[in-house]
Structures are given as C-alpha cells and as structure tokens.
Amino acid sequence: MNRHxxxxxxxxxxxxxxxxxxxxxxxxxxxLVERQLFGGTCVNTGCMPTKAMVASAYxxxxxxxxxxxxxxxxxxxxxxxxxxxxxxxxxxxARSGVESWVKKMKxxxxxxxxxxxxxxxxIRVGEELISGEQVFLNVGGRAAIPDFxxxxxVPYLTNSSIMEVAYLPRHLVIIGGSYIxxxxxxxxxxxxxxxxxxxxGPRLIAREDPDVSDAIRAILEKEKIHIRLNAECIRFAKHAxxxxxxxxxxxxxxxxIGSDVxxxxxxxxNTDDLGLDKAGVKTDARGYIEVDDALRTSVPHIFAMGDCxxxxxxxxTSYNDFEIVAANLIDNDPRRVSDRIQTYALYIDPPLxxxxxxxxxxxxxxxxxxxxxxxxxxxxxxxxxxxxxGFMKVLVDADTKEILGxxxxxxxxxxxxxxxxxxxxAKRPYTTISRAMHIHPTVSxxxxxxxxxxxxxx
Numbered sequence: 001m002n003r004h005x006x007x008x009x010x011x012x013x014x015x016x017x018x019x020x021x022x023x024x025x026x027x028x029x030x031x032l033v034e035r036q037l038f039g040g041t042c043v044n045t046g047c048m049p050t051k052a053m054v055a056s057a058y059x060x061x062x063x064x065x066x067x068x069x070x071x072x073x074x075x076x077x078x079x080x081x082x083x084x085x086x087x088x089x090x091x092x093x094a095r096s097g098v099e100s101w102v103k104k105m106k107x108x109x110x111x112x113x114x115x116x117x118x119x120x121x122x123i124r125v126g127e128e129l130i131s132g133e134q135v136f137l138n139v140g141g142r143a144a145i146p147d148f149x150x151x152x153x154v155p156y157l158t159n160s161s162i163m164e165v166a167y168l169p170r171h172l173v174i175i176g177g178s179y180i181x182x183x184x185x186x187x188x189x190x191x192x193x194x195x196x197x198x199x200x201g202p203r204l205i206a207r208e209d210p211d212v213s214d215a216i217r218a219i220l221e222k223e224k225i226h227i228r229l230n231a232e233c234i235r236f237a238k239h240a241x242x243x244x245x246x247x248x249x250x251x252x253x254x255x256x257i258g259s260d261v262x263x264x265x266x267x268x269x270n271t272d273d274l275g276l277d278k279a280g281v282k283t284d285a286r287g288y289i290e291v292d293d294a295l296r297t298s299v300p301h302i303f304a305m306g307d308c309x310x311x312x313x314x315x316x317t318s319y320n321d322f323e324i325v326a327a328n329l330i331d332n333d334p335r336r337v338s339d340r341i342q343t344y345a346l347y348i349d350p351p352l353x354x355x356x357x358x359x360x361x362x363x364x365x366x367x368x369x370x371x372x373x374x375x376x377x378x379x380x381x382x383x384x385x386x387x388x389x390g391f392m393k394v395l396v397d398a399d400t401k402e403i404l405g406x407x408x409x410x411x412x413x414x415x416x417x418x419x420x421x422x423x424x425x426a427k428r429p430y431t432t433i434s435r436a437m438h439i440h441p442t443v444s445x446x447x448x449x450x451x452x453x454x455x456x457x458x
Contacts, residue, residue, distance in 0.1 A: 013040025
C-alpha cells in the first residue's frame with residue numbers, strides 16, 4: 001500500500017532533520033529517509049571527526065613546544081589508536097544524537113533504505129512505495145575519484161576511508177592541495193607521518209589570494225611537509241614500499257614513493273542514483289541539482305538542500321539552506337540564497353577565516369578599493385600565545401565604505417572573522433568596526449586597528 005505524507009525528506013544530513021522538526025511542529029506528516037548514516041558528511045566523515053583529529057594534532061604539537069612555555073617533560077609520543085578512538089567517540093555520539101532525535105520526533109516516520117523516484121510524487125524505499133505533497137532532497141556528496149592512469153591498480157584512501165585507518169601511514173602522499181588535503185596533511189605530519197602534497201596547479205588553494213596561498217605554504221613547509229606544485233600527468237603504480245605516484249613537475253623527482261595515497265581532489269553530488277529523470281528534476285553537467293533562489297528545483301514541489309545543489313559545500317551552507325526553505329514555506333519570510341555572504345574556514349593551524357570577496361575578486365569588480373593588512377606578529381594576543389604566524393587583510397569599497405571581504409590567517413582567525421561578517425550582514429560601513437572598542441587582549445581587538453589604517457589599492 002502506498003503511504004502518503006505531506007512531506008518526504010531524503011537524507012539525514014545537516015538540513016534534513018532540522019527541516020523535519022520545523023515541518024512536524026507546523027502539523028505536517030513527514031517521512032525522513034536515510035540509506036546509511038544519520039548526520040551526513042559533517043557528523044560522519046567531515047567536520048566533527050576531522051576537527052577532533054585536528055584538536056589532537058594541535059595538542060600534540062603544543063606539547064612538543066612545551067619548553068617554549070616553560071614546561072619540562074620527556075619525549076612526546078603519539079598513541080594513534082587513542083587519537084582515532086577519541087575521534088570515533090565524537091562522531092558516534094553526534095550520529096546517535098541525530099538518529100535518536102528524528103526517531104523520537106512526533107509525526108515523523110523514519111525509513112532506512114535507498115530512495116529512488118518512480119514519478120514526481122512517488123518514491124520507492126526498498127519494497128515500500130511512498131508519496132508526498134512536497135519532496136526535499138538533502139543527499140549530500142562524496143569524494144570525486146579522477147581517472148588517473150593506474151588509479152585502479154593501487155589502494156587509495158579518500159576523506160571517508162581515511163577515517164577508518166587503524167595504523168599511522170609511514171609516508172602519506174596527498175593528491176590535491178586544497179582545504180581537505182591540507183588539513184589532513186598537517187594533522188598526519190603532527191601525528192608522525194612523512195607527508196607530501198601533490199597539487200596540479202601553480203599554488204595551493206587556488207581560490208585564495210596569492211599572499212594567503214604563499215603564507216599557508218610557508219606554514220606547512222615549516223613543519224617539513226613536502227609540497228609539489230605544477231604536477232601534471234599524475235599517475236600511479238604499485239611499489240615494494242607501497243605506491244609510486246608519478247608526477248611531471250617543473251622541479252623535483254619525477255616519482256614520489258609513499259606507503260599510502262589520499263585522494264583529496266574534490267567532491268561530487270550523490271544524485272546519480274535517485275531516479276531524478278523520472279521526477280523531471282534537472283541537473284547540471286556535473287550532476288548538481290539546479291535550484292532557484294529559494295532552493296526550488298525544476299519541479300515546483302521538489303527542493304534541494306546542501307551539497308547536492310552546488311550552492312555551497314559546507315555544513316553552514318546546508319543548514320542555511322534549511323533556514324531558507326523553512327522561512328519561505330512556513331514563516332512567510334522570503335529569504336533567498338543570494339542574500340548570504342560567502343564565508344568559510346580552513347582548519348590548519350593557524351586557521352584561515354574568510355568572508356566575502358578575495359582581493360583578486362574585488363580588483364576584478366572594478367571598484368575603487370581600500371585595503372588594510374596587519375601581520376599576526378603585531379597582535380598582542382598572538383604574541384602572548386606564541387602563535388604569531390599569518391596575517392589579517394580587509395577590503396573596503398572606497399566610495400560606499402562597504403566591507404567587501406576579509407581574510408584572517410592566524411590564531412583565532414576562524415572566530416575573529418565573525419565580527420566582520422556580522423557588520424557585512426548589517427550592511428553597515430567599515431567605520432562601525434573601526435570605532436568599536438574591543439576587549440584586550442584578544443585577536444579581535446586588532447580588527448578596528450586594521451580598518452582604521454586603510455590605504456588605497458593601486
């Protein structure tokens with residue numbers, strides 16, 4: 001028998017369960033379908049477990065620097081099994097919390113299995129056929145595996161499978177010099193692995209400004225992480241010591257021998273096995289579901305949230321997608337995707353906090369610009385903590401005084417960036433911050449100083 005619901009939500013990631021909560025509170029009957037792990041990427045293979053590992057790596061790194069702070073201890077060793085056990089507890093606690101929440105939710109029916117459309121309103125989950133007045137897709141994404149020569153002949157890790165390793169890699173070769181790859185590079189180096197990062201482009205994290213990219217490279221190389229740039233014709237072969245990664249670079253050996261390979265070469269949406277063609281839902285060339293500014297797909301009663309819609313690849317953008325959908329459908333509040341300001345962080349140590357435009361993007365906009373910079377060596381809080389790597393950079397429209405963007409690469413940068421972001425959302429001029437009194441000693445107290453010392457971009 002076909003069970004009918006007011007709403008069907010496919011995927012229990014960051015947006016799905018929260019939307020189920022709002023819809024059921026509004027009196028709607030909801031079916032929530034999850035085929036694998038409750039909590040999605042963030043809880044299971046993304047933010048929570050990786051940041052737990054980053055925290056372990058930070059503690060280990062700080063302990064090794066103990067003499068700088070007046071601490072005397074013996075040699076610092078790493079119990080990798082305990083690192084992974086701590087990570088596992090963090091993610092299992094979070095996963096069970098999400099699962100328990102949705103399964104106890106009144107008016108919410110949880111179905112475990114793979115969902116596929118049979119028509120725009122009918123969805124099969126295992127042997128059961130269900131239908132809904134509205135359908136919300138929150139199916140996430142997975143690691144993209146490029147068709148490198150020899151890739152199918154060697155073992156390799158992804159951001160998901162590396163979460164399960166029971167051993168510390170002797171030499172981890174990471175293909176991809178962007179956010180995921182760099183976070184794993186630093187943490188595993190601090191755990192004790194030799195690490196080589198192989199990047200096809202001329203610099204790391206290409207979407208960032210060159211000065212940010214260069215500073216990040218210097219931070220990683222200071223920890224003896226090997227960086228190989230301009231790596232063309234990447235290829236793989238078995239080797240007695242593990243895996244041979246062949247690279248054609250402008251400098252360096254033509255082959256990197258590693259015990260393990262991590263592919264950190266981007267993500268792809270989980271949209272290829274949903275039967276979207278039977279629902280009439282359009283996707284773009286890369287498989288992302290096309291949505292409008294309110295996250296509605298080409299089929300008016302079907303919405304797409306999170307990584308699968310190509311409108312953001314972060315936990316916070318997924319959750320904001322839920323907020324936008326709920327605001328429009330329940331609160332009669334016309335929120336839009338285009339209203340949000342791009343913001344994210346890179347969780348190496350020190351972290352990079354980003355908001356709005358890069359300097360490159362701002363220059364291309366043709367606006368008359370003002371820029372302010374400050375090295376972290378001039379931030380008292382950073383000096384006191386002994387963590388002075390990095391710098392702050394802010395960008396302002398010289399005519400309107402609008403804050404266009406900011407980069408804070410330094411201790412606390414992921415938190416300090418929020419004060420800039422809030423002023424940007426308030427649509428207030430940069431003088432709102434430059435005239436503010438911040439607490440001393442903090443990293444944030446230097447933000448008014450940076451904005452008070454702007455100079456024209458030439």
